[in-house]
Amino acid sequence: MITEPRTLPGFMELLPNEQILFEQMKQKIEKVYQKFGFLPLDTPVLELSEVLLAKAGGETEKQIYRFEKGDTDIAMRFDLTVPLAKYVAKNYGNLSFPFRRYQIGKVYRGERAQKGRFREFYQCDIDVIGDGELSIVNDAEIPSVIYQLMKELGFDDFTIRINNRKILNGLFESINQKENATDILRIIDKIDKIGADATEEELQKLGLEQKAINQIMSFISINGTTNEKLEKLQKLNIENDSFKIGLEELIEVVKYIRIFGVPDTNFKVDLTIARGLDYYTGTVYETFLNDYRELGSVCSGGRYENLAEYYTDKKLPGVGISIGLTRLFYKLNELNLIKANKYSMADVLIIPMTQEMEKPIELASQLRSLGISTEVYLNDKKLKAKMKYADKLKIPYVIVIGEDEITSGTVKVKNMETGEEKQSKLIAEEIIDKLK
Amino acid sequence: MITEPRTLPGFMELLPNEQILFEQMKQKIEKVYQKFGFLPLDTPVLELSEVLLAKAGGETEKQIYRFEKGDTDIAMRFDLTVPLAKYVAKNYGNLSFPFRRYQIGKVYRGERAQKGRFREFYQCDIDVIGDGELSIVNDAEIPSVIYQLMKELGFDDFTIRINNRKILNGLFESINQKENATDILRIIDKIDKIGADATEEELQKLGLEQKAINQIMSFISINGTTNEKLEKLQKLNIENDSFKIGLEELIEVVKYIRIFGVPDTNFKVDLTIARGLDYYTGTVYETFLNDYRELGSVCSGGRYENLAEYYTDKKLPGVGISIGLTRLFYKLNELNLIKANKYSMADVLIIPMTQEMEKPIELASQLRSLGISTEVYLNDKKLKAKMKYADKLKIPYVIVIGEDEITSGTVKVKNMETGEEKQSKLIAEEIIDKLK
Numbered sequence: 001m002i003t004e005p006r007t008l009p010g011f012m013e014l015l016p017n018e019q020i021l022f023e024q025m026k027q028k029i030e031k032v033y034q035k036f037g038f039l040p041l042d043t044p045v046l047e048l049s050e051v052l053l054a055k056a057g058g059e060t061e062k063q064i065y066r067f068e069k070g071d072t073d074i075a076m077r078f079d080l081t082v083p084l085a086k087y088v089a090k091n092y093g094n095l096s097f098p099f100r101r102y103q104i105g106k107v108y109r110g111e112r113a114q115k116g117r118f119r120e121f122y123q124c125d126i127d128v129i130g131d132g133e134l135s136i137v138n139d140a141e142i143p144s145v146i147y148q149l150m151k152e153l154g155f156d157d158f159t160i161r162i163n164n165r166k167i168l169n170g171l172f173e174s175i176n177q178k179e180n181a182t183d184i185l186r187i188i189d190k191i192d193k194i195g196a197d198a199t200e201e202e203l204q205k206l207g208l209e210q211k212a213i214n215q216i217m218s219f220i221s222i223n224g225t226t227n228e229k230l231e232k233l234q235k236l237n238i239e240n241d242s243f244k245i246g247l248e249e250l251i252e253v254v255k256y257i258r259i260f261g262v263p264d265t266n267f268k269v270d271l272t273i274a275r276g277l278d279y280y281t282g283t284v285y286e287t288f289l290n291d292y293r294e295l296g297s298v299c300s301g302g303r304y305e306n307l308a309e310y311y312t313d314k315k316l317p318g319v320g321i322s323i324g325l326t327r328l329f330y331k332l333n334e335l336n337l338i339k340a341n342k343y344s345m346a347d348v349l350i351i352p353m354t355q356e357m358e359k360p361i362e363l364a365s366q367l368r369s370l371g372i373s374t375e376v377y378l379n380d381k382k383l384k385a386k387m388k389y390a391d392k393l394k395i396p397y398v399i400v401i402g403e404d405e406i407t408s409g410t411v412k413v414k415n416m417e418t419g420e421e422k423q424s425k426l427i428a429e430e431i432i433d434k435l436k
Numbered sequence: 437m438i439t440e441p442r443t444l445p446g447f448m449e450l451l452p453n454e455q456i457l458f459e460q461m462k463q464k465i466e467k468v469y470q471k472f473g474f475l476p477l478d479t480p481v482l483e484l485s486e487v488l489l490a491k492a493g494g495e496t497e498k499q500i501y502r503f504e505k506g507d508t509d510i511a512m513r514f515d516l517t518v519p520l521a522k523y524v525a526k527n528y529g530n531l532s533f534p535f536r537r538y539q540i541g542k543v544y545r546g547e548r549a550q551k552g553r554f555r556e557f558y559q560c561d562i563d564v565i566g567d568g569e570l571s572i573v574n575d576a577e578i579p580s581v582i583y584q585l586m587k588e589l590g591f592d593d594f595t596i597r598i599n600n601r602k603i604l605n606g607l608f609e610s611i612n613q614k615e616n617a618t619d620i621l622r623i624i625d626k627i628d629k630i631g632a633d634a635t636e637e638e639l640q641k642l643g644l645e646q647k648a649i650n651q652i653m654s655f656i657s658i659n660g661t662t663n664e665k666l667e668k669l670q671k672l673n674i675e676n677d678s679f680k681i682g683l684e685e686l687i688e689v690v691k692y693i694r695i696f697g698v699p700d701t702n703f704k705v706d707l708t709i710a711r712g713l714d715y716y717t718g719t720v721y722e723t724f725l726n727d728y729r730e731l732g733s734v735c736s737g738g739r740y741e742n743l744a745e746y747y748t749d750k751k752l753p754g755v756g757i758s759i760g761l762t763r764l765f766y767k768l769n770e771l772n773l774i775k776a777n778k779y780s781m782a783d784v785l786i787i788p789m790t791q792e793m794e795k796p797i798e799l800a801s802q803l804r805s806l807g808i809s810t811e812v813y814l815n816d817k818k819l820k821a822k823m824k825y826a827d828k829l830k831i832p833y834v835i836v837i838g839e840d841e842i843t844s845g846t847v848k849v850k851n852m853e854t855g856e857e858k859q860s861k862l863i864a865e866e867i868i869d870k871l872k
Contacts, residue, residue, distance in 0.1 A: 037782030037811030067503030346473030375473030
């Protein structure tokens with residue numbers, strides 16, 4: 001009996017040529033993380049529900065894949081932050097702080113399936129965790145990682161938007177709206193989507209007086225260069241400790257971001273950014289492709305007071321970012337925006353035209369030992385079918401080895417893109433020269 | 437309330453230094469697969485139970501993590517072969533054959549938890565799938581991939597053992613034991629563990645006549661060099677088609693293995709190897725570290741007639757291997773047998789001793805742009821604590837930048853292993869020379 005070979009909706013499964021692009025993106029991100037010395041981490045996809053859901057609630061909990069196996073109540077991870085918190089609390093005594101880790105792995109959310117939304121997706125995270133304290137300079141290094149990352153992915157016109165939650169919280173305290181802070185944050189976080197008028201309206205609905213609304217609106221409409229914005233914030237003279245500390249932090253972060261070599265064209269202070277509602281406590285980041293704002297933030301994160309309060313009494317402040325790679329890849333691929341170094345796995349396909357395999361295989365081994373991915377076409381087909389195979393796989397170079405080539409000790413290297421063919425001696429070095 | 441941060445039993449979670457070794461092993465395997473031009477594949481961890489379990493049964497099915505989410509009956513993949521079968525059947529029209537793919541990913545089996553057994557583990561697979569037919573030369577390329585792989589992992593004294601299931605099946609047919617074939621295979625597959633006497637005993641228990649047992653025992657005790665074994669097999673003069681075809685295939689495979697450059701010291705014909713009981717139909721492989729036979733086969737696989745018969749009418753013969761990386765890593769690590777290129781993520785730790793961060797950060801950027809993973813210690817600690825951090829993370833080089841260094845434009849590079857310190861100008865190129 002034949003079962004129809006289906007894949008679950010909301011689960012990405014790519015054809016080989018797309019998978020190659022995906023792997024390259026993943027690897028570029030990983031390489032940047034590694035260059036900054038972040039340590040690799042791999043945690044289980046499955047955790048005890050009791051542990052994984054120690055903090056979760058509301059929307060998140062509904063989306064969890066959760067089940068029982070024997071007597072064990074198990075859940076699939078829905079992000080890489082909770083497993084990190086568990087890991088750091090569990091291994092506290094064996095880790096060196098600041099603990100800088102990257103993790104690239106699949107996470108699971110049983111969301112309503114729709115185009116461009118995934119139930120299984122890769123997150124690519126970095127976090128720096130301090131033991132008790134963590135210098136503000138770390139908050140400035142993170143944007144420099146984002147900057148390198150975006151460059152590596154082939155983007156130039158992007159903006160890292162930076163804010164500090166303490167400034168927002170201080171502002172709300174100063175206008176006696178502390179208890180409404182979460183709601184106000186949620187509203188102003190949407191200003192880019194809904195516009196200023198709708199924002200005011202929503203603030204009214206929340207029951208704010210016009211005076212408070214005016215102060216919020218004039219605050220979030222502060223504009224100008226980064227330095228001008230910082231000056232205007234100082235001139236607001238808001239007498240609130242949280243506001244003052246937040247502003248000091250933001251000034252420090254901006255100062256160090258520049259030292260880290262991120263140009264002013266690629267970052268800016270954006271006072272409307274708040275990110276997660278109760279998680280972040282200081283610096284927050286979002287990153288936008290300026291020509292494709294509709295993609296939303298492609299890389300976001302921020303500073304938090306306490307990573308693992310649900311697992312330990314130790315105070316573990318941290319700062320980090322996350323990239324939702326699966327969705328990002330899907331969108332960039334749809335828009336044809338992925339810049340790849342190569343579109344095939346093999347650099348060279350060697351096509352033997354006789355039963356004599358020694359020369360083709362020997363040449364393949366030579367090429368591989370020189371770092372060139374090489375495939376030998378081992379099956380009995382007509383030349384045309386073999387060439388079509390190379391073409392479909394987008395292999396850039398083909399070397400045909402027939403009677404003539406074996407007798408004369410030469411090979412023909414064909415550039416599949418230009419169609420150009422060159423005869424040369426059967427020496428790998430020469431072929432490599434051609435491949436360059 | 438504090439929840440104890442636990443990890444599920446049977447799920448590997450490593451400390452950073454071990455994780456670095458694990459990642460290196462994984463990457464070495466991936467690099468070899470890529471060098472041979474295998475295409476990357478990534479399939480979902482979750483599949484429809486109906487699809488994933490179309491074939492499974494018995495022991496495997498009991499171990500499956502399976503659950504319902506809404507109305508959907510879902511299962512976690514327990515290997516990478518069934519998802520491959522589904523993928524090839526589903527995407528048949530969009531793939532080029534032979535379809536050569538590698539996949540490295542986690543699979544799940546709810547086995548009884550015990551030391552060295554894992555419920556979540558990485559498999560690293562390659563398979564070559566033909567459309568209708570697949571040349572026997574592919575069966576010889578696979579051992580050459582294993583050979584490169586083992587070399588890359590730092591092993592020299594290993595043996596790839598090769599057999600052909602048709603030879604075994606033909607032998608059993610020739611002594612009228614076809615219906616007992618599965619049982620006999622299971623018994624002789626264990627001969628290395630239980631010895632010849634116990635093997636004979638088990639064959640007797642199965643009800644075999646002494647004559648048949650003698651033939652089996654003399655068959656599996658064929659010895660000598662590879663060529664001698666092949667000659668002795670021919671001289672058995674067993675009049676059975678399956679036996680003859682199997683022997684011809686084995687002779688071909690041995691011939692091409694040599695052409696693929698695998699030395700006779702690293703492979704041999706082993707007539708006792710049968711592998712999976714009903715899956716493989718031709719060539720089979722196992723790979724042993726000769727000094728650590730107790731690890732069992734570290735890399736196994738073989739040829740199968742039909743990959744996806746449960747999903748399509750198309751005949752898709754294939755040949756492949758799998759490495760159970762998690763268990764292999766665990767065992768090698770336990771035996772201290774892992775050869776690593778590096779034991780830390782960062783090659784260099786830069787330690788600023790003043791508030792002046794420009795020089796340290798600038799140097800870090802320079803080093804990174806030259807491919808050297810560099811971390812700047814960004815937190816306010818005593819020098820001793822910073823050095824201890826470098827030491828615990830096994831970072832090989834430390835550069836301390838204090839007042840003197842900034843004024844003089846020089847830096848001290850300390851080799852953490854030898855303790856040797858060298859003063860040099862603040863020029864990245866010079867530091868790189870030292871790092872070499």
